[in-house]
Amino acid sequence: MATSPLCVPPPQGLLRPLAVPERLLLGPGPSNVPPRILAAGSQQLLGHMHPEVLQVMDEIKMGIQYAFQTQNRLTLAISGTGHCAMEAALLNLLEHGDTVLVAVNGIWGQRAADITRRLGANVHELLKPPGEYFTLWDIEEGLARHKPSVFFITHGESSTGVLQPLEGLGELCHRHGCLLLVDAVASLGGAPIFMDQQEIDVLYSGSQKVLNTPPGSAPISFSEGAREKMLRRKTKPLSFYLDMGCLGNYWGCDGEPRRYHHTAPINSFFSLREGLAMLAELGLETSWERHRANCAKLCQGLCDLGLELFVKEEKVRLPTVTTVRVPDGYNWKDIVAFLMDNHAIEIAGGLGPSVGQVLRIGLMGCNSTSSNVDRVLSALQDALRCCQHSRL
Amino acid sequence: MATSPLCVPPPQGLLRPLAVPERLLLGPGPSNVPPRILAAGSQQLLGHMHPEVLQVMDEIKMGIQYAFQTQNRLTLAISGTGHCAMEAALLNLLEHGDTVLVAVNGIWGQRAADITRRLGANVHELLKPPGEYFTLWDIEEGLARHKPSVFFITHGESSTGVLQPLEGLGELCHRHGCLLLVDAVASLGGAPIFMDQQEIDVLYSGSQKVLNTPPGSAPISFSEGAREKMLRRKTKPLSFYLDMGCLGNYWGCDGEPRRYHHTAPINSFFSLREGLAMLAELGLETSWERHRANCAKLCQGLCDLGLELFVKEEKVRLPTVTTVRVPDGYNWKDIVAFLMDNHAIEIAGGLGPSVGQVLRIGLMGCNSTSSNVDRVLSALQDALRCCQHSRL
Numbered sequence: 125m126a127t128s129p130l131c132v133p134p135p136q137g138l139l140r141p142l143a144v145p146e147r148l149l150l151g152p153g154p155s156n157v158p159p160r161i162l163a164a165g166s167q168q169l170l171g172h173m174h175p176e177v178l179q180v181m182d183e184i185k186m187g188i189q190y191a192f193q194t195q196n197r198l199t200l201a202i203s204g205t206g207h208c209a210m211e212a213a214l215l216n217l218l219e220h221g222d223t224v225l226v227a228v229n230g231i232w233g234q235r236a237a238d239i240t241r242r243l244g245a246n247v248h249e250l251l252k253p254p255g256e257y258f259t260l261w262d263i264e265e266g267l268a269r270h271k272p273s274v275f276f277i278t279h280g281e282s283s284t285g286v287l288q289p290l291e292g293l294g295e296l297c298h299r300h301g302c303l304l305l306v307d308a309v310a311s312l313g314g315a316p317i318f319m320d321q322q323e324i325d326v327l328y329s330g331s332q333k334v335l336n337t338p339p340g341s342a343p344i345s346f347s348e349g350a351r352e353k354m355l356r357r358k359t360k361p362l363s364f365y366l367d368m369g370c371l372g373n374y375w376g377c378d379g380e381p382r383r384y385h386h387t388a389p390i391n392s393f394f395s396l397r398e399g400l401a402m403l404a405e406l407g408l409e410t411s412w413e414r415h416r417a418n419c420a421k422l423c424q425g426l427c428d429l430g431l432e433l434f435v436k437e438e439k440v441r442l443p444t445v446t447t448v449r450v451p452d453g454y455n456w457k458d459i460v461a462f463l464m465d466n467h468a469i470e471i472a473g474g475l476g477p478s479v480g481q482v483l484r485i486g487l488m489g490c491n492s493t494s495s496n497v498d499r500v501l502s503a504l505q506d507a508l509r510c511c512q513h514s515r516l
Numbered sequence: 517m518a519t520s521p522l523c524v525p526p527p528q529g530l531l532r533p534l535a536v537p538e539r540l541l542l543g544p545g546p547s548n549v550p551p552r553i554l555a556a557g558s559q560q561l562l563g564h565m566h567p568e569v570l571q572v573m574d575e576i577k578m579g580i581q582y583a584f585q586t587q588n589r590l591t592l593a594i595s596g597t598g599h600c601a602m603e604a605a606l607l608n609l610l611e612h613g614d615t616v617l618v619a620v621n622g623i624w625g626q627r628a629a630d631i632t633r634r635l636g637a638n639v640h641e642l643l644k645p646p647g648e649y650f651t652l653w654d655i656e657e658g659l660a661r662h663k664p665s666v667f668f669i670t671h672g673e674s675s676t677g678v679l680q681p682l683e684g685l686g687e688l689c690h691r692h693g694c695l696l697l698v699d700a701v702a703s704l705g706g707a708p709i710f711m712d713q714q715e716i717d718v719l720y721s722g723s724q725k726v727l728n729t730p731p732g733s734a735p736i737s738f739s740e741g742a743r744e745k746m747l748r749r750k751t752k753p754l755s756f757y758l759d760m761g762c763l764g765n766y767w768g769c770d771g772e773p774r775r776y777h778h779t780a781p782i783n784s785f786f787s788l789r790e791g792l793a794m795l796a797e798l799g800l801e802t803s804w805e806r807h808r809a810n811c812a813k814l815c816q817g818l819c820d821l822g823l824e825l826f827v828k829e830e831k832v833r834l835p836t837v838t839t840v841r842v843p844d845g846y847n848w849k850d851i852v853a854f855l856m857d858n859h860a861i862e863i864a865g866g867l868g869p870s871v872g873q874v875l876r877i878g879l880m881g882c883n884s885t886s887s888n889v890d891r892v893l894s895a896l897q898d899a900l901r902c903c904q905h906s907r908l
Contacts, residue, residue, distance in 0.1 A: 132585050134796035135578035144559040154561045166558035167536040169546045186527030204596050207778040208757050239756045340732050340781035362754050364631045365599050386599040389732035404526035
């Protein structure tokens with residue numbers, strides 16, 4: 125037994141109890157978690173190879189297939205948050221020297237381009253100003269010019285509030301010999317997406333948005349075309365933790381006996397299972413319609429307050445995250461702080477290219493209700509009145 | 517609003533309630549989670565930049581500094597499980613072409629070598645048979661021959677039950693111009709480790725062992741020497757999610773204003789905070805002594821049952837995971853299944869190089885009690901009697 129004296133004493137901060145206040149999370153995520161999902165996550169642990177856990181994983185897989193509208197067998201949850209799924213998608217698909225075209229109209233495209241560069245791929249960016257979307261014509265021009273093997277685009281650009289139309293995009297990419305990779309972190313369950321019909325090759329999302337599940341696991345799915353590209357790899361993926369060959373086996377996607385790969389975040393899986401179950405019970409169409417209707421009500425209310433929506437065209441407004449211009453003479457930080465301090469409501473300022481320009485209001489999953497719209501509008505009205513003295 | 521019909525119906529499996537049985541988890545991890553930690557993890561979510569969450573992160577940092585016995589400022593929790601921390605350590609430290617020496621006497625060295633190869637480093641392996649440990653002489657010879665910039669070794673080899681002595685190792689590595697990277701996933705809190713005194717440059721652990729916290733976040737710390745090597749990098753780390761420069765900023769380790777980096781697994785942080793708090797309240801010395809005493813009692817009991825311990829020398833037996841040879845004529849799978857089916861106790865077979873050779877019994881954190889030793893010994897006695905008919 126070592127008898128060395130401890131050089132670092134027990135920290136006082138840890139000897140106080142944990143205190144967590146209740147807030148209404150109407151930022152771009154995370155969203156609030158219903159008691160049923162919190163309860164699932166606080167079940168006692170099981171081993172990561174116990175049959176009950178493998179069963180929960182099978183149910184998660186089915187839940188993702190439903191939410192994504194896909195029959196892809198390589199469908200599973202990554203043991204990390206949405207960012208980790210973005211990395212998993214890119215590092216499994218790409219090898220050093222691959223050419224990638226990334227659609228950049230907000231932070232998520234920027235992030236994907238950064239990750240892709242780290243992986244040693246040749247990155248080309250297709251640029252649009254924040255708040256705009258890409259037409260098929262824009263994209264076809266980029267595909268023809270750069271001849272990428274993978275095209276990345278964001279379905280729900282939560283930094284700008286844009287919902288990217290996906291119709292015809294998969295077919296276009298395939299005509300150009302390119303795989304289509306779509307980020308649906310902020311949009312899944314809130315806006316229609318049909319992975320198989322829309323010929324999306326890789327689709328991923330997060331747990332802490334419409335699924336109302338604590339961050340820590342992230343749905344992802346790969347088409348047969350994407351699987352084939354991965355099977356043709358000459359080098360192993362740069363990550364063991366996110367190696368889709370190993371993960372696919374652990375998730376029972378390859379028909380082989382399931383082998384231990386890593387210790388999965390088991391309680392996060394319990395929560396994710398429950399989030400997907402609640403979406404399945406509600407039904408996708410009902411969820412989409414609810415998000416559409418509450419977003420429409422919010423947009424009308426914001427206009428009634430004299431505020432200007434950041435995304436002009438209604439059809440490309442993201443139903444889960446609404447962006448509104450910071451009104452002239454106000455400091456966005458004052459408004460955000462006022463809602464937090466006086467109403468215990470989180471809304472957010474901009475992110476990346478939209479910093480300083482917008483306020484972002486999220487209505488996701490169980491938070492997308494008519495009464496939450498009323499609450500945030502009333503709080504904003506209050507803020508617009510009370511923050512006047514702090515005009516810049 | 518899209519009106520396409522759904523091609524994938526809501527899955528029936530998800531429409532049933534989640535059911536999780538209670539088990540005593542005496543495998544090599546995860547271990548059972550005390551109600552206090554489960555309760556912390558089921559608190560309502562907050563935003564990942566809310567001051568209360570940043571405060572919890574500060575407390576986690578102090579808790580890790582205490583558990584690791586370090587004053588390193590670059591100390592934080594990775595947003596993934598222990599495997600993810602192994603990758604984070606390697607991919608931040610290493611660049612393409614670096615030379616690494618990996619001590620391999622079980623699966624964790626094998627795993628580190630695999631990850632290191634994926635990163636494009638030159639890997640040399642220092643080999644020992646499963647169940648053995650490395651002497652300073654073994655290691656010095658390897659350092660002199662291969663001149664690595666990083667040496668990897670596992671403190672608690674949970675696949676074999678070996679506790680690697682660390683005394684003098686940091687000084688030896690530094691004399692050879694090499695950084696020392698130590699995996700303490702299975703040993704932290706169960707066996708003494710002194711990061712600063714022992715001159716360890718990078719140390720990481722997991723949450724689901726002695727800390728009794730659900731898997732999903734992983735403590736890690738970097739010495740000034742390790743930080744300097746990372747600052748000298750010519751290329752960005754291959755991962756954005758695990759980029760220690762960005763993570764260090766988000767965790768408030770660099771003195772700069774804290775910026776959003778990724779959505780962290782917030783509830784996992786609540787749980788980890790509580791696991792570290794319980795260790796701080798108990799005290800490291802008490803925890804080490806408890807694990808030592810219960811492991812000694814278990815080993816004596818196993819010998820009394822006529823079983824043979826896999827690790828001969830008492831001083832290098834891992835106090836958290838005890839390995840015992842599968843008795844002649846028994847199938848290990850029968851014994852493991854018997855304990856699970858008849859006693860609701862998990863123990864494990866071997867892993868990697870120890871598969872088929874050993875049974876592994878874990879006593880970690882709150883599971884390391886005298887009464888659990890009695891329970892598992894009694895269950896094993898029962899298994900040895902009842903599984904005789906299934907001798908190979």
